[in-house]
Amino acid sequence: MAEEVTFKCLRCGYEFKGTYDRKVPEERECPKCGSNSIRPLPKKKEK
Amino acid sequence: MMDVGRHPKINLLAYSEIEEITGYIGNFHVKVRKKARYVDEKACTACDECVKVCPVVMPDEHQLGLSTRKAIYMPFAQAVPASYLINMEDCLGNNPIACDKCAEVCDPKCIDFDQQDEFVEFDVGVAIVATGMYVCDPTILDEYRYTKYENVITSWEFEILTGPGYVTKGELLRPTDRKPPKNIAFIQCVGSRSEKRGNPYCSNICCMNTVKDTLFLKEHHPEIDCSVFYMDIRSFGKGYEELYKRSKAVGVKYIRGIPGDIVEDPKTKNLIVTVENTTTGKIEKHEFEMVVLSIGVIPRPETEQIQRALTLSKAPCGFLMETHYQLDPIDSPTGGVFLAGCCESPKDIKSSVIQASGAASRAETLLTTGKVKVEAITSTIIPDMCKACGICADACPYGSITVDRKAKTPAVVVEAACKGCGTCGAECRFDAIEMKHFTDRQIMAMIDAMFEEKPEEKICIFACNWCSYGGADLAGLSRMQYPPNGRIIRTMCSGRVDEKFIWHAFKKGAPVVLVSGCHFADCHYINANRWTQKRIEGMWNKLERKGIRPKRLQLEWISAAEAVKWTKVMHAVEDLRKTVTKEEIEETKKILSDKKKG
Structure with missing residues (x-):
């Protein structure tokens, strides 16, 4: 299921929000530098 | 269609749906649901007696509800086979029989209320997909008020209203007062060439369809004043430019500019069109009695079922992907499956015929050879x-x-x-x-050789054969300058890049690893590069857990035409490599050789 996550560009470090669905892969691009190394940051577990 | 219906070697399954396709080139197994018509199509003589007595009147879907049909009907005049069918949801004569009038008047006794859906199964060697297209929804552009004003119609509705099958027998009448209109406006690119609303692509056929419509109007009703609002007229085919010029010569006005608003005069029901004429640079208002929206085309929604069954890939625009848009425009990526017509992209009749002939020829070649490489x-x-x-x-x-x-x-x-x-x-x-x-041993050996000397200076690159490797090649051929310390391992697809290759490269002292493949829409193996992305995303998490900077593993989609992007990426990864110290590399090696952590 699609969820709201923070993406981080592994080239320039820019962070942005977007929807992420592991089952529906999408080509992603950093809006700042154009890199495709966009990592969906894992959600931090609440203590 | 008549020829197809009569051909002794063509088995036409009309009013049927594909349920399942399994198998592969030369050995496809197909299961088809032949929907019940409740009329014996072989016995039916299309005498029309049943239609005359049927008391049910329903909107005709084929005519977009602009005319009516009976519960027993022929979908359209040229339907093959020329046989009626009963829509059971509309019919009064089924369970319990309350009407039965059609059966009473049918001389050949071909009405059968007990008919059931039938499943037909057969084997085929090849398949040709020709699922056609559909039109896009004009309501997305609400400034044209398609749902509000009756005199705003679509080009498809215009086709029906002026067709010989319509109740007016082809005479165009204004929907509000049933009088012939004095002037008509055509608005182009409704739902096409728009990034935000509708579709970004050009629908290919709308310009020439409008040119044809205006010529038709001028021929039959020279008194009607026609205006066309357009961005640019795309008259690309043989004879098309001449047709466009003829349309202008007979007095059709072409106004360059797409209207921003349509307002109806409540008294006359005339439509006031506001447009910025880009030739004069002025805002203009024009009054018309009718407006025709030239709507774009989209793939048929039913194509998706065939796409899944035959493991075909879809371009971002929704049309089916060919193997190569220039060099292999008929073959699909799945062996033994060919594409014809608008399922692949919007196209005119001529181009559809060319592609269909090509597909038939490709299929025949394969079947007569009887062997595949x-x-x-x-x-x-x-x-x-x-x-x-x-x-x-x-x-x-x-x-x-x-x-x-x-x-x-x-x-x-x-x-x-x-x-x-x-x-x-x-x-x-x-x-x-x-x-x-491309065995594991071969690739591992390449990695070993790559990092034999000065590993801290090298960048390990996995590039797919079709796109990224081509991009690198083009960068070289174009004499573009980029850091020379990248070492490329070519794989057929980025999907081949196993996690263990990347771990092995880091173990051997790679400061940076780059995995590069085709853009999603260009993947030569349908969707294999989606697996690459999934894998790399998983590896970024694993790297972080192990205490290795995830950014040392980079992922890029580079096409064979993107030499500039390749160069840019090479500079970026080299900048990244410079930030990786010898100590960090040694630490990574230590982590990965530690059995507990690695």
Whole structure:
């Protein structure tokens, strides 16, 4: 299921929000530098 | 259609739906649901007596509800076979029989209320997909008020209103007062060439359809004043420019500018169109009695079912992908499946006929040869290592791997269907799949050789054969300058890049690893590069957990035409490499050789 996550560009470090669905892969691009190394940051577990 | 219906070697299954297609090139098995017509199509003489007595009147879907049909009807005048069918949801004569009038007047006794859907199964060697197109929804552009004003119609409705099958027998009447209009405006690119609303692509046929409509109007009703609002007229085909010029010569006005608003005069029901004329640079208002929206085309929604069944890939615009848009525009990526007509992209009749003839020819060549050349690079299962987990079958874009998970028998690769992307090999956790010419041993040996000397200065690059490697090649041919310390390992697809190759490169001292493949829309193996992304995303998390900077593993989609992007990426990864110290590399090696952490 699609969820709201923070993406981080592994080239320039820019962070942005977007929807992420592991089952529906999408080509992603950093809006700042154009890199495709966009990592969906894992959600931090609440203590 | 008549020729197709009469041909002794063509079995036409009308009013039917594909339920299932399995198999591969030369061995497809098809299951078709032949929907019940409740009329014996062979006995029916299309005498029309049943239609005359049927008391049910319903909107005719084929005529977009602009005219009516009976519960027993022929979908359209030229339908093949020329036989009626009963829509059971509308019919009064079924269970319990309350009407039965059609059966009473039918002399050949071909009405059969007990008819059931029938399943037909057969084997075929090849398949041609020709599912056609549909039109896009004009309501997305609400400034044209299609749903509010009756005199705003679509080009499809215009076609029906002026057709000989319509109640007016082709005479165009204004919907509000049933009088012939004095002037008509055509608005182009409704739902096409728009990034935000509608579709970004050009629908290809609308310009010439409007030119044809204006000529038709001028021929039959020279008194009607026609205006066309357009961005640019795309009269690309043979004779099309002449047709466009003829349309202008007979007095059709072409105004360059797309209207921003339509307002109706409540008294006259005339439509006031506001437009910025880009030739004069002025805002103009024009009054028309009717407006025709030239709507764009979209793929038919039903195509998706065929796409899934035949493991075809879809371009971002929704049309089916050909193997190569220039060099192989008829073949689909799945062996033995060919594309014809608008399922592949919007096109006019001539182009559809050309593609259909090509597809028929390709199919015939294959069938008469009776043999197919199997790819040299295919995957092979090592039965002793296979645990029948089935992940390879899930990963295969072509459905060429079968596995019986319950029986735990080793997976089987159908070599005729395998295209050699290697995704199965990369996904297999038990090393039970070997890719011919791209074996694990070969790739590992390349990594070993790469980092024999000064590993801290090298960048390990995995590039797919079709796109990224081509991009690198073009950068070289174009004499573009980029850092020379990148070492490329070519794989057929980025889907072949196994996690263990990347771990091995880091173990050997790689400061940075780059995995590069085709853009999603260009993947030569349907969707194999989606697995690459999934894998790399997983690896970023693993790297972080191990205390290794995830950014040392980079992922890029570079096409064969993107030499500039390749160069830019090479500079970026080199900048990144410079930030990786010898100590960090040693630490990484230590982490990965530590059995607990690595």
